[in-house]
Amino acid sequence: MIRDLGESDLPWMAEVESELFGASAWSRELIEHDYVYGFTRYRGIEADGRLAGYAVYGYDGDAFHLMNLAVLPAMRRRGLARALMEDFLAEARRVGAPDVWLEVAVTNDAALALYRAYGxxxxRVRRKYYQPEGVDALVMRRALSTYEPGSP
Structure with missing residues (x-):
């Protein structure tokens, strides 16, 4: 089940962020501020009766952007990231965005494979985008004119 995350879910999200992304994780303060003031939507996916992952995306009227997607390590390889991608792409279509954008660490092979599978x-590369590690980010784009729900 995919649902909107509520304020009570944000501490969990901050813990997962820290666990998965280390020093470059979004802080709890940043998450809480963005949740309230950002042009973002926070979505969570449940499996086995508990939150297992999340996606953060937003649309500022110009760019529809996936800002974060994460699945707990113990819950991976069950299609949860794909379900979150489908949710993200469906929302982009719903608001009429012509394309979608994201950044991903060049070292994140699993995420790169997922995003490439979705077209x-x-x-371009943004040098030393992820701080403090100084890891490069790959900026990726997908036109929505070819998107059909249920198929990458």
Missing amino acids: FEDV
Whole structure:
């Protein structure tokens, strides 16, 4: 089940962020501020009766952007990331965005494989985007004119 995350879910999300992304994780303060003031939607996916992952995406009227997608390590390889991607793409279509954008660490092979499976193409590299580690980010884009729900 995919649902909107509520304020009571944000501490859980901050813990998962820290566990998965280390020093470059979004802080709890940043998450809480963005949740209230950002042009974002926070979505969570449940499996086995508990939250197992989340996606954060937003639309500012110009760009529809996936800002974060994460699944707990113990819950991976069950299609949860794909379900969150489907939710993200369906929302982008619903609001009429012509394309979708994201950044991903060049070292994150699993995420790169997922995004490429969904037709995202490399646009450019942002050097030392993820701090404090100094890891490069790959900016990727997908036109929505070819998107059909249920197929990458």
